[in-house]
Amino acid sequence: MVVQGKQGGEATEAFDVVVVGAGFAGLYMLCRLRKLGLKAVVIEAGDGVGGTWYWNRYPGARCDVPSFEYSYSFDPEIEQEWNWTERYAAQPEILAYIEHVAERHDLLRDIRFSTRVTAAAYDEPTGRWMVETSMGGRLDCRHLVLAVGPLSSPAIPKIEGLNEFAGDVVHTGRWPKEGIDVRGRRVAVIGTGSSGIQVAPELAKQAGRLYLLQRTPAYSVPSRNRPLTEAEVADLKARYPAIRARAQANRSAISFEVGEQGALEVDEATRRAIYEQRWRDGGLAFAGAFSDIFEDVEANGTAGAFVREKILETVRDPETGRKLLPDTLIGCKRLCVDNGYFEMFNRDNVELVDLRERPLERVTTNGLVVGGEDIPLDAIVLATGFDAITGAHLRIDIRGRGGQNLKDKWRDGPKTYLGIGIAGFPNMFLVSGPGSPAGLANMVTLGEQNVDWIAHCMATLDTRGIREIEAEPQAEDEWVAHVNAVADTSIYPLANSWYIGANVPGKPRVFMPYLDYPAYKARCQQVADSGFPGFRLVADHQAA
Numbered sequence: 001m002v003v004q005g006k007q008g009g010e011a012t013e014a015f016d017v018v019v020v021g022a023g024f025a026g027l028y029m030l031c032r033l034r035k036l037g038l039k040a041v042v043i044e045a046g047d048g049v050g051g052t053w054y055w056n057r058y059p060g061a062r063c064d065v066p067s068f069e070y071s072y073s074f075d076p077e078i079e080q081e082w083n084w085t086e087r088y089a090a091q092p093e094i095l096a097y098i099e100h101v102a103e104r105h106d107l108l109r110d111i112r113f114s115t116r117v118t119a120a121a122y123d124e125p126t127g128r129w130m131v132e133t134s135m136g137g138r139l140d141c142r143h144l145v146l147a148v149g150p151l152s153s154p155a156i157p158k159i160e161g162l163n164e165f166a167g168d169v170v171h172t173g174r175w176p177k178e179g180i181d182v183r184g185r186r187v188a189v190i191g192t193g194s195s196g197i198q199v200a201p202e203l204a205k206q207a208g209r210l211y212l213l214q215r216t217p218a219y220s221v222p223s224r225n226r227p228l229t230e231a232e233v234a235d236l237k238a239r240y241p242a243i244r245a246r247a248q249a250n251r252s253a254i255s256f257e258v259g260e261q262g263a264l265e266v267d268e269a270t271r272r273a274i275y276e277q278r279w280r281d282g283g284l285a286f287a288g289a290f291s292d293i294f295e296d297v298e299a300n301g302t303a304g305a306f307v308r309e310k311i312l313e314t315v316r317d318p319e320t321g322r323k324l325l326p327d328t329l330i331g332c333k334r335l336c337v338d339n340g341y342f343e344m345f346n347r348d349n350v351e352l353v354d355l356r357e358r359p360l361e362r363v364t365t366n367g368l369v370v371g372g373e374d375i376p377l378d379a380i381v382l383a384t385g386f387d388a389i390t391g392a393h394l395r396i397d398i399r400g401r402g403g404q405n406l407k408d409k410w411r412d413g414p415k416t417y418l419g420i421g422i423a424g425f426p427n428m429f430l431v432s433g434p435g436s437p438a439g440l441a442n443m444v445t446l447g448e449q450n451v452d453w454i455a456h457c458m459a460t461l462d463t464r465g466i467r468e469i470e471a472e473p474q475a476e477d478e479w480v481a482h483v484n485a486v487a488d489t490s491i492y493p494l495a496n497s498w499y500i501g502a503n504v505p506g507k508p509r510v511f512m513p514y515l516d517y518p519a520y521k522a523r524c525q526q527v528a529d530s531g532f533p534g535f536r537l538v539a540d541h542q543a544a
């Protein structure tokens with residue numbers, strides 16, 4: 001590695017590109033950069049690859065996108081050689097897959113593990129980024145790519161006394177590799193989002209007593225996960241191109257079929273039969289039963305009512321069943337997909353604590369106090385979610401042109417152009433950033449699309465002798481307005497979701513993801529094909 005010189009006593013190393021994050025997107029970025037002949041390094045906080053799938057190793061962690069689709073499409077050989085064993089892969093299998101890809105493409109030698117990027121500043125005279133890490137030293141690079149993940153910055157609730165608890169406190173997104181021993185112990189799970197509804201049933205199988213602390217009841221549909229047979233695997237492998245093509249045409253970039261009719265265009269019996277079929281099939285496709293579930297409150301209500309009936313049918317104790325009934329729009333907070341969540345409440349060792357009736361007052365050294373009552377505990381599991389979409393970017397002290405801080409730039413909500421570029425931050429690229437379909441589309445597919453776009457962009461800059469690329473403020477404003485206008489064609493913004501920043505106290509309420517993957521992809525393509533309108537390009541000879 002070239003040591004360019006010394007600054008402030010610390011070595012500075014030079015790269016063409018520094019990539020932050022070795023999850024699905026960061027690894028593929030490294031592959032593409034190598035193909036371009038660029039010298040790149042990936043900086044990763046964990047001690048292994050995998051991103052989300054490295055950190056979220058809690059029992060029950062499993063993807064809710066079919067395993068065949070939650071995989072890279074860029075390497076047909078890997079598509080054919082990797083054998084997914086279940087319809088929805090569990091975390092260990094996904095992590096093993098990512099590790100396999102990293103090895104097959106010999107990626108590890110360009111990744112620095114256990115290292116956090118703490119700061120990055122754009123140096124205008126040289127047109128280069130200076131990147132600082134937790135390991136000391138500086139990385140000097142032309143391009144900075146933030147592949148930090150939209151769900152990687154855990155949201156730790158401010159609960160009085162949490163630090164004083166004598167037992168284990170663990171966030172699902174920071175689950176220790178060695179696990180936590182809950183056998184016969186008293187455990188509380190706080191939170192009923194996707195993580196909480198996955199981890200609780202697994203812990204309940206071992207814990208002496210499990211308390212599920214619920215602030216807002218969640219909609220969840222059964223996954224109907226099962227092993228894949230050899231014949232199914234062979235069939236899916238043979239149909240890969242068609243599966244991928246179908247997914248590319250769907251708003252969510254997942255290949256399930258979305259109903260063509262509206263929920264209110266069919267009679268009650270037909271509607272019920274369609275919901276029943278989707279419920280039996282399991283998975284996120286439930287919310288695709290009708291074309292207007294995310295567009296019309298009344299249509300959405302029919303799906304919500306169906307799930308509420310199923311909850312009451314499943315949970316034996318009527319009082320617990322009643323407390324579990326969601327009363328919000330279905331799917332506008334991300335729909336959960338579970339493996340026995342509502343069934344879990346039929347176990348004798350599980351108790352639902354409804355925080356709306358018994359507020360969480362504080363944590364003591366021995367447990368929790370809810371509604372004036374002590375609950376003695378050995379472990380507290382925080383399934384409290386993430387500072388989504390912007391949190392991981394804003395943990396880094398990023399300074400662009402004129403020393404402008406990204407935190408200041410995004411004070412009233414994130415602003416990007418295409419979710420990829422930011423005005424005032426030249427030569428910096430986001431993967432799955434705010435303004436992209438992050439969180440609403442298959443994250444592997446979106447990551448590949450973003451990375452392909454960025455790689456093409458970097459190659460074009462070199463071919464055309466362009467030193468600097470930067471989103472124009474007007475294009476950025478128009479994009480933010482467009483993202484919001486598209487969101488407003490749906491009922492998503494009506495819900496208090498992490499899509500809109502509602503789960504983090506004080507976060508600006510702005511709808512962050514772009515709702516429609518195919519439209520997004522088409523727009524990105526059009527920008528690339530037309531010479532990057534909306535970006536300011538500075539040629540080498542124009543540079544100051």
Ligand code: N01
Nearest residue numbers: 062063064157191192193194195196215216334383384385
């Ligand atoms: O986080 P969440 P998550 N006191 O924000 C509650 C992806 N994912 O980690 O709704 C009490 O959804 C909070 O309550 P409320 C997926 O995209 C995917 O579960 O704000 N409760 C809520 O119930 C998902 O959407 C998979 O009232 C508190 C919960 O904590 C995203 O990650 C698996 C609280 C947080 O739910 C995030 O899911 C896991 C407090 N102070 C995750 N603070 C799959 O692929 C928060 N809560 C299946």
